[in-house]
Amino acid sequence: MENTVAIDVSNVSKVFASGTAQEVKALDDVSVAIFKNEFFTLLGPSGCGKTTLLRLIAGFEHATSGSIQLDGAEISSLAPYDRPVNTVFQSYALFPHMTVAENIGFGLEMQGRSKTEVEATVSKMLGLVRMETLRDRHIDQISGGQQQRVALARALAPRPKVLLLDEPLSALDLKLRKEMQVELKRLQHETGITFVFVTHDQEEALTMSDRVAVMNAGKILQVDHPHEIYNRPNDRFVADFIGDTNFIRARIIDKGSTHMNLDIGGEKSIQLPTPSDLAIDGEITLAIRPEQARICGTEDSPIFEGKLAETIYIGTDTHYQIDIGTDSPFVIRVQNTSGEAQQLTQGDMVAIAVDSAVIQILRD
Amino acid sequence: MILRRRSFVIKRMPGFTLLALACFFALYMPLAPLVVYSFNEGNNIALWEGFSLRWYQAAWENQLVQSAAIRSIVVATIASIIATVLATMVALATTRTRPYRGQTIIYAMVNQPLVVPEIVTAVALLILFALIKQATNYHGYAYLVIAHSAFCIPFAYLPIRARLEGMDRVLETAAADLYATPWRAFKRVTLPLMLPGIFAGAMLAFVISLDDVVITEFVKSAGQDTLPTYMLGQLRRSITPEINAISTVLLGISVLMVTLIFFLSRKKTA
Ligand SMILES: Nc1ncnc2c1ncn2[C@@H]1O[C@H](COP(=O)(O)OP(=O)(O)OP(=O)(O)O)[C@@H](O)[C@H]1O
Ligand SMILES: [Mg+2]
Numbered sequence: 001m002e003n004t005v006a007i008d009v010s011n012v013s014k015v016f017a018s019g020t021a022q023e024v025k026a027l028d029d030v031s032v033a034i035f036k037n038e039f040f041t042l043l044g045p046s047g048c049g050k051t052t053l054l055r056l057i058a059g060f061e062h063a064t065s066g067s068i069q070l071d072g073a074e075i076s077s078l079a080p081y082d083r084p085v086n087t088v089f090q091s092y093a094l095f096p097h098m099t100v101a102e103n104i105g106f107g108l109e110m111q112g113r114s115k116t117e118v119e120a121t122v123s124k125m126l127g128l129v130r131m132e133t134l135r136d137r138h139i140d141q142i143s144g145g146q147q148q149r150v151a152l153a154r155a156l157a158p159r160p161k162v163l164l165l166d167e168p169l170s171a172l173d174l175k176l177r178k179e180m181q182v183e184l185k186r187l188q189h190e191t192g193i194t195f196v197f198v199t200h201d202q203e204e205a206l207t208m209s210d211r212v213a214v215m216n217a218g219k220i221l222q223v224d225h226p227h228e229i230y231n232r233p234n235d236r237f238v239a240d241f242i243g244d245t246n247f248i249r250a251r252i253i254d255k256g257s258t259h260m261n262l263d264i265g266g267e268k269s270i271q272l273p274t275p276s277d278l279a280i281d282g283e284i285t286l287a288i289r290p291e292q293a294r295i296c297g298t299e300d301s302p303i304f305e306g307k308l309a310e311t312i313y314i315g316t317d318t319h320y321q322i323d324i325g326t327d328s329p330f331v332i333r334v335q336n337t338s339g340e341a342q343q344l345t346q347g348d349m350v351a352i353a354v355d356s357a358v359i360q361i362l363r364d
Numbered sequence: 365m366i367l368r369r370r371s372f373v374i375k376r377m378p379g380f381t382l383l384a385l386a387c388f389f390a391l392y393m394p395l396a397p398l399v400v401y402s403f404n405e406g407n408n409i410a411l412w413e414g415f416s417l418r419w420y421q422a423a424w425e426n427q428l429v430q431s432a433a434i435r436s437i438v439v440a441t442i443a444s445i446i447a448t449v450l451a452t453m454v455a456l457a458t459t460r461t462r463p464y465r466g467q468t469i470i471y472a473m474v475n476q477p478l479v480v481p482e483i484v485t486a487v488a489l490l491i492l493f494a495l496i497k498q499a500t501n502y503h504g505y506a507y508l509v510i511a512h513s514a515f516c517i518p519f520a521y522l523p524i525r526a527r528l529e530g531m532d533r534v535l536e537t538a539a540a541d542l543y544a545t546p547w548r549a550f551k552r553v554t555l556p557l558m559l560p561g562i563f564a565g566a567m568l569a570f571v572i573s574l575d576d577v578v579i580t581e582f583v584k585s586a587g588q589d590t591l592p593t594y595m596l597g598q599l600r601r602s603i604t605p606e607i608n609a610i611s612t613v614l615l616g617i618s619v620l621m622v623t624l625i626f627f628l629s630r631k632k633t634a
Contacts (some may be wrong), residue, residue, distance in 0.1 A: 060537055080540040081549075093538040097556050106552075107542035158543065 005072075006162055006194045007034040007057060012066030014052050026052040028218035030066070034162075034196060035211075039188050041197045043205040044215030045241070050198045053215075054164045057196065059083050070161060081110070086155035088165040092147045094139045100150050101126070101135040107158035125153040128187065145176045152187065162194045169204070181208055202242045206230060214238045231289075236362050239287040246293070246330050248286040262286075265325050270303050273356050287360040290333035295320065295350050302351030306330060308344055322350060395615065402608035409603055419609040429610060432594040436574055439505065439590060443512030444520070444569035450513070451520035451565055452558075459528040460536075460554075477515040485515065486582035493583060503585045511583045512573045519572045520565035523629055527561025564628040571621045574614070 014027040026049045034040045042050045055061040057068060059080035068076050075083055086107065094103050104125050108118045126132045129149040134142055142150070148168065155163055165184075169177045185208060188195045199205050205212050206226040213223040214237070221235045233239035236247065250262040253269055261269045264286075296302055306324035318336055321329040330352065344350065402420070406413030423429050454474050458467060477485065493507045535557070539549035577592045584593060591614065595607055 058541060060540075080537075081543045081545055085541075087538070087541045089534055089538060091532070091534055093532070093534040095535060095538075095553060106539070106544075110539075110543035110545075110548060110552075154542070 004036045005033045006036045006038070006070065007196070008067075008069040008072075009033070009053070009057070010067050010069075012053075012056060012063045012068060014049070014056060014061065015064045018064070025218050027056070027063075030218070030220050032213055032220055032223055034194060036194055037192050039185070039195045039197065039208060039210045041199060041205045041209035041212045042215060043199055043202060043212050043241075045200060048215040049218045050200075050215060051166055054087070054166050054196065054198055057162070058085055058087050058164055084158075084161045086158060086160040086163055088151050088155045088163065088168045090167045090170060092151040094147055094150055094154070096139050099136050099138055100131065100142065103139065103150055104153045104157050106154065111158055121157055125157045128156070128190065129153045129183075145172060145180070148172065148180060149183075152184075156187065156191060156193065159191075160193060162196060165195060165197045167198050167200070169199075184208065206242070214241060216241070231358065233287065233360060234362070236285055236287070239360060239362065244290050244331065244333075246286075246288045246290060247328075248288070248324075248326055248330070250284050250286055252282060252284065264304070268305075272303075272359065272361075275361055285362040287362055288330075288354055289358065290319070290331040291335075292358045293330070293332045293352055293354045294334070295332060295344070296353040297351065302353050303356075304330070304352045305349060306352065308346055308348045308350050310346065311344065320344070320350070322352065324352070398608050399612050399615070401605055402612040404605050404608075407604050409605055409608060419605040420613075422604075423606045423609045423613075426606070428589070428594060429591070429606075432589045432591045435505075435588065436590040436592070439508050439512055440570045440573035442509050443516055443573045444566050446509070446513040447516035447569045447573075448520045448524075448562060448566040451517050451524055451569075452562055454517070455521055455524040455528050455558075456554075459525060474521055475518045478518050482515075482578045486579045489579060490582040497585075505588065507583050507585070508580065508588060508590075511579050512576065515576070515579060516569035516572050520569040523564040523568060523625070524558065524561040526629070527558050527564075531557055560628045564625040567621045567625050567628075571618050574617065 010031045012027055012030045013025065016022075016024040016026055030049075030053065042053060044050055052061065056063050059075070059078060059082075063076060066076075067074055070083070070085070095106065098106070101122050105118045105122045108121055113121070122135075123132075126135055129152055131146060131149055131153065134146060139147065139150070148171075151168070168184075169180050172180060181204065184195070184197075197205075197208065206229070209226055211223060211225055212229050214221045214229060214235075216237050222229060222233065222238050224232070229238065230242055233242065233245075239245045240247070248264050250264045250270075253261045253263050255261075255274055258274060259271050260274045261271055262284075263269050304324045306322040306329075308320060309323045309329050310319075310321040312319040312321070313336075316336060317333050320332045320334065322332065324330045332352065401409050401412070403415050403417065404412060405416040405418065451474075454470065458471055458474075489507075489511050493511075497503060497507075531554075535553055536549055539553045540546070544552060575592060576590075577596060580590050580593050581596065584590070589597065591610065595610060598607055
């Protein structure tokens with residue numbers, strides 16, 4: 001993918017109700033570059049500022065400070081109707097007094113396109129979202145899933161440079177949601193328009209996106225490809241928010257040029273390669289995904305040992321909770337490939353091996 | 365849900381149905397003789413002498429009734445249009461702007477005719493217009509139209525405001541997002557969606573203007589009787605079933621309007 005920047009958000013802050021008791025810093029010095037033709041996702045818990053960032057890009061809200069550029073031109077001072085950016089609203093916001101076709105044609109008409117061009121584009125869009133047969137229906141005569149498609153077609157019809165989608169799938173049931181996820185990917189592919197997608201569903205974010213920005217409390221913590229976000233979280237919040245993670249607090253006892261010894265509160269200290277790229281000292285946190293650790297024999301260089309506290313069978317996987325002397329048990333997830341589960345009983349001492357390459361070291 | 369179980373179901377209150385019936389009776393019973401005797405053959409308003417439409421014909425052919433009726437309709441039409449336009453603007457200014465200082469004052473001012481006793485407004489207008497009449501020597505209909513427009517504004521305002529408040533703001537945001545300038549967003553989205561409210565407001569204003577007695581009585585110049593003030597004048601002399609006939613027609617118009625308003629305001633906002 002050629003990485004031309006489509007949207008460049010730099011040092012943007014947004015404060016609501018400034019100077020009052022209800023003052024909220026919805027965005028706190030946010031900078032991010034969104035590339036052309038990219039499926040970019042803003043992921044984060046409720047209230048972290050996702051909608052606010054979208055509304056700033058769309059022009060419905062003005063930034064307290066910072067700048068927003070589209071294709072290299074500053075757009076912060078442009079009104080929403082002057083920005084080549086369209087939005088798919090969470091509530092769809094379709095015009096109830098217009099038909100499906102009139103809704104889809106609205107943006108084109110406002111742009112002053114000719115009648116024939118509007119007609120042609122509307123037909124094309126109806127085809128794109130597979131709604132040809134419903135073109136003259138009123139909005140209250142179509143289902144929620146169909147409204148969703150009309151909302152998409154309406155926002156795509158004027159061929160915006162960027163399409164903003166604020167949790168567009170959250171009102172749909174699971175099956176329809178999965179269908180629309182595929183549909184959205186297809187639409188993004190076919191139109192080549194940059195999509196900025198908002199969700200608080202991590203699975204949705206990981207499966208659909210080219211890149212994901214993880215947000216919390218008005219800040220962007222990490223922007224990266226889904227597998228990097230999952231495998232190389234750079235922040236405890238990111239590691240915790242995405243997937244399941246074992247966190248182990250550790251203190252560096254001594255640090256050599258190749259290896260360092262860590263005290264994790266258990267009987268023995270553990271040894272890990274010293275990371276080259278970051279200067280760390282004192283207290284750190286280790287993050288290990290449950291499926292990236294394994295139970296091994298003593299010949300296979302284990303890094304910790306512990307007592308099996310609980311075995312939880314969940315069909316495809318088995319979870320082993322192992323007491324390694326830290327506050328919470330260490331969880332290992334093993335896929336049940338063969339019919340028989342591993343023969344372990346509660347209270348057994350087990351050795352745990354983890355590839356040192358998959359251990360994430362997080363600063364505190 | 366706990367709330368639902370606890371909620372107050374008025375139909376279950378003992379005696380509710382009876383009370384409701386009694387209220388209906390008290391409200392509508394007095395109208396019955398009025399309507400019935402408008403079809404009376406004789407000219408006594410309390411002695412039934414057989415069915416006829418003669419009083420309707422008499423009223424229809426009465427020059428004074430005709431001109432009063434036309435005057436009523438003209439004044440009500442112009443006043444309700446003016447009031448509705450103003451009320452629409454105020455409703456937009458009180459719902460489609462960021463909160464600003466003085467909003468409550470505007471709200472109170474617009475609704476002032478609902479609160480100030482009508483007779484006080486009437487006297488005030490009488491004095492004001494007397495001064496103007498003296499200064500300009502103009503005695504035309506403008507005074508009536510202005511007075512009616514003024515007291516009709518809150519009646520037009522309330523349904524329009526209700527409609528606007530029930531309308532999802534995100535629709536206007538969506539229009540702006542789709543390249544509609546504020547004016548075009550208003551024309552293509554806000555206005556069509558608030559139209560049922562505007563019609564309801566206009567009709568309410570029309571009925572209110574049509575029915576007004578007190579202010580009209582004080583403001584009108586000689587020979588400017590509207591239907592209600594004409595009827596009032598007639599009542600001072602002799603009462604004939606002609607008055608019943610006119611009243612029944614007015615009643616019919618009001619009922620029709622209110623029914624229309626009811627259906628209009630029930631139309632979905634979506
Ligand atoms: N108009 C506003 N006035 C005051 N505070 C606001 C306003 N809009 C948003 N906020 C606050 O800003 C913060 C971020 O809100 P935002 O809507 O961007 O969150 P979000 O990430 O979209 O959350 P969700 O997932 O629940 O939609 C919240 O604390 C919210 O209460
Ligand atoms: Mg949101």
